[in-house]
Amino acid sequence: MAATGGPNDLSSEMELDAFRRLFPLRFHERHLTESIRPDGRPLGKARETTLALGAVASAHGSALAKIGCTTMLAAIKMEVMTPTVETPDEGGIAIDFHMPPICSPLVRPGRPAELAPVISKQLSDTILSSGMIDLKELCLVSGKAAWMAYLDIYCLDADGALFDAALLSAVAAFSHLQIPVVSLNDDGRVVLVSEDNTVAMKEKEPVNKERIKLTLNNIPFSLTCVLHKNYILADPTSEEESIMETFLTVVLDSSFQLVSLNKPGGPGLAHTSAIQDCIKLTRQRVKELQKILNEAISDMEVD
Amino acid sequence: MEVERKDGRGANQLRPMDHSRNVLNRAHGSANCSHGGTRVLAAVFGPKAGTKKNENPEKACIEVVWKPKTGQIGKPEKEFEMILKRTLQNICILTVNPNTTTSIIVQVVHDDGSLLPCAIHAACAALVDAGIPLKYLAVAISCCLTDSGQILLDPDKLEEQKMKAFVCLAFPCSVHSVLPEGSATAGGEPVAHGLITSLTQGVMTVDDYFRCLAQGRAAITPLSNILKKKLQSQSANNQSIAG
Amino acid sequence: MAGKSSSTPATYAPSVSGQKKRRPLIQADSDWVRPDGRSFHQCRPAFLRTGAVNSASGSAYAEFGNTKVIVSVFGPRESKKAMMYSDTGRLNCNVTYTTFATPLRGQPPETKDLSSMLHKALEGAIILKSFPKTTVDVFALVLESGGSDLPVITTCASLALADAGIMLYDMVASVSVSCLGKNLLIDPVSEEESYQDGSLVITCMPSRNEVTQMTVTGEWSTPKIHEAMQLCLDACSKLGKIMRSCLKDAASVPQD
Numbered sequence: 001m002a003a004t005g006g007p008n009d010l011s012s013e014m015e016l017d018a019f020r021r022l023f024p025l026r027f028h029e030r031h032l033t034e035s036i037r038p039d040g041r042p043l044g045k046a047r048e049t050t051l052a053l054g055a056v057a058s059a060h061g062s063a064l065a066k067i068g069c070t071t072m073l074a075a076i077k078m079e080v081m082t083p084t085v086e087t088p089d090e091g092g093i094a095i096d097f098h099m100p101p102i103c104s105p106l107v108r109p110g111r112p113a114e115l116a117p118v119i120s121k122q123l124s125d126t127i128l129s130s131g132m133i134d135l136k137e138l139c140l141v142s143g144k145a146a147w148m149a150y151l152d153i154y155c156l157d158a159d160g161a162l163f164d165a166a167l168l169s170a171v172a173a174f175s176h177l178q179i180p181v182v183s184l185n186d187d188g189r190v191v192l193v194s195e196d197n198t199v200a201m202k203e204k205e206p207v208n209k210e211r212i213k214l215t216l217n218n219i220p221f222s223l224t225c226v227l228h229k230n231y232i233l234a235d236p237t238s239e240e241e242s243i244m245e246t247f248l249t250v251v252l253d254s255s256f257q258l259v260s261l262n263k264p265g266g267p268g269l270a271h272t273s274a275i276q277d278c279i280k281l282t283r284q285r286v287k288e289l290q291k292i293l294n295e296a297i298s299d300m301e302v303d
Numbered sequence: 304m305e306v307e308r309k310d311g312r313g314a315n316q317l318r319p320m321d322h323s324r325n326v327l328n329r330a331h332g333s334a335n336c337s338h339g340g341t342r343v344l345a346a347v348f349g350p351k352a353g354t355k356k357n358e359n360p361e362k363a364c365i366e367v368v369w370k371p372k373t374g375q376i377g378k379p380e381k382e383f384e385m386i387l388k389r390t391l392q393n394i395c396i397l398t399v400n401p402n403t404t405t406s407i408i409v410q411v412v413h414d415d416g417s418l419l420p421c422a423i424h425a426a427c428a429a430l431v432d433a434g435i436p437l438k439y440l441a442v443a444i445s446c447c448l449t450d451s452g453q454i455l456l457d458p459d460k461l462e463e464q465k466m467k468a469f470v471c472l473a474f475p476c477s478v479h480s481v482l483p484e485g486s487a488t489a490g491g492e493p494v495a496h497g498l499i500t501s502l503t504q505g506v507m508t509v510d511d512y513f514r515c516l517a518q519g520r521a522a523i524t525p526l527s528n529i530l531k532k533k534l535q536s537q538s539a540n541n542q543s544i545a546g
Numbered sequence: 547m548a549g550k551s552s553s554t555p556a557t558y559a560p561s562v563s564g565q566k567k568r569r570p571l572i573q574a575d576s577d578w579v580r581p582d583g584r585s586f587h588q589c590r591p592a593f594l595r596t597g598a599v600n601s602a603s604g605s606a607y608a609e610f611g612n613t614k615v616i617v618s619v620f621g622p623r624e625s626k627k628a629m630m631y632s633d634t635g636r637l638n639c640n641v642t643y644t645t646f647a648t649p650l651r652g653q654p655p656e657t658k659d660l661s662s663m664l665h666k667a668l669e670g671a672i673i674l675k676s677f678p679k680t681t682v683d684v685f686a687l688v689l690e691s692g693g694s695d696l697p698v699i700t701t702c703a704s705l706a707l708a709d710a711g712i713m714l715y716d717m718v719a720s721v722s723v724s725c726l727g728k729n730l731l732i733d734p735v736s737e738e739e740s741y742q743d744g745s746l747v748i749t750c751m752p753s754r755n756e757v758t759q760m761t762v763t764g765e766w767s768t769p770k771i772h773e774a775m776q777l778c779l780d781a782c783s784k785l786g787k788i789m790r791s792c793l794k795d796a797a798s799v800p801q802d
Contacts, residue, residue, distance in 0.1 A: 057612055058690050059646045069600040073689065075646040079557035100642050101685040102618035104601050106357055109640040109685065117381040129505050148557045152645045154687070156616060157599045182560050190560045218506075238601070245392075248501075258512050261503050265389025269475065269497025272516065279509055 061177030091138020332433020336425035340415030350403035468505030604710020612692025716751035752786030
């Protein structure tokens, strides 16, 4: 390769793929000046998003969310616990985010991804502080038994905006959740009431007959934006995330209250105007995501 | 309306701040920083040759190890590590020492609220002590939003737990530049108004967030002056000892 | 079962009230009734698709009844630094389960064994000489475990290898048979596996008519083994055809 001219001169002679790999930043910046991104999206547009509820039969609630190529599978399993002394009539939610080695070439078995515990923490902070779920609804018998909802989210394909996809799959899994009907047996343990032996268990009233669905209020939705110079790129792919390293995640709930605004450092600075623009983009995105979630729920009810 | 604070501070009053550099012998740079009862010790080792896997070898790599006061390293520690690492990536000039790794070890001595700002200040001072090239210092502050919508700066542990929402912000320390006025602004705002790190918890309105941002920003200038003065006075001391 | 510990709340999954299910007694002359209503020699409907994971070199998704598996293939890529130089390529396999794969949360089967079994099943079919010094990583995630997990993983992995363009002698197909009393059940579900007297798994390359792995566990009579082997081999060749058509379909769809 002739190294006489700067990379500017090479761009006209080089093959597109080679240019993309050798000068990734320049490649993206030339797209940005034309207000378009390598995958053909305008700067403020998120990728196509799909949602399917009930993907896992062995769980009580589950959802598969796809934003572009980023795929998340969330499933909830309900178990019974003894509530703590401080909160005798509240259940619990335990959230864990996993990045198995299948999801990205950067994750190797035996060495968990650095990002996984961070996203895990942010997800539980967001979901628990948003007030989406009233933990009192998870109570079975005050002071004796309450539900513990184990929410596990698996990243099946990592292509940027992992938190957004994970949060979407998590809230969708909660809206799909069907709490099993249970009753207390003579030993004080909680047992399932199954359809075929209702006759035998007639004398044992189910404890939670009317509470098999959780009421979700103020559902949080998020949008991650990459900040680069004066440009704001909504819903970045992993390539964009790795090249332009400053990003900002805004979480708004369905009544547009701010649940979280997270900008973890990065080479660039966020100015007030940029933050306001990101919030504006998130408002639009919340409406889109809410529609997608509602459609997924109504599709489920038709089936 | 005014919320009484336990320790008698005003809403915008910070706790006494103190830090000292060069507190450890073996580390290349170290610092001790305290905000009221919160106390953090930071040590810097490096730059050492080579970067970790999956890092860009054309830049210097920064590694942060967060040691909690007690107990094991869990998810919150991992999050602190990531935020601190990315915050320091912002302030360090990474192209001066390519293909090297600088490790920062942060030991929490006592947590009495506003832990992350204290850790950021300690890490900054330790980096200065180690002579790592920096663009500017980072100045961080946390604020709490009470149920009545009042903003309290630099909350302690009890206040953090009681509050409706909590915001932690880091800004670049105001720079005295020899360059002409215009170059230190970006998009019509001075660089010092740009946000390096933002971390929030709890539901609040968007307006409340911007109020916190403004309040935090206002507190940054005096805070950064204190920080710089401390660092300068100590280097003067060190020189006199060396001389 | 649910031990009381002070720090983390101990939780338990509520079980079905009343009597615990026992293995139904199988008389010498009575037939087992399959829970999903299949006949003994009928496999579950298979759904196979390649290209499930975009960031991998090759990938495949397999669904056999309730058994759902994703396999990603990465490489050939640089071997670990500690590895010695080698003329032939290396194969690295890893199998993991999701926490919700099994009916009881967080009780996955021994995945180390599964990983090495998968490695052995695939090794014979890959032309390792075609990628000296480098490693091909085959990672499997079991989304839901519904019985016959290993054969499904192996089949899916072979499809993913083909999708990644790794040179193979032939794709491998794998099928298991359970012996339950006097019955031989092909492609057993979890419930049948838990009651079985013995099991036999064959992994073979259908068009070369070669077996890369065969495992027999439990109690078998020689004629039964012969019968089971024949059953497996027939099913493998049928499965091989499905895999082939899946690859052809993927190739004929224009890539965007």
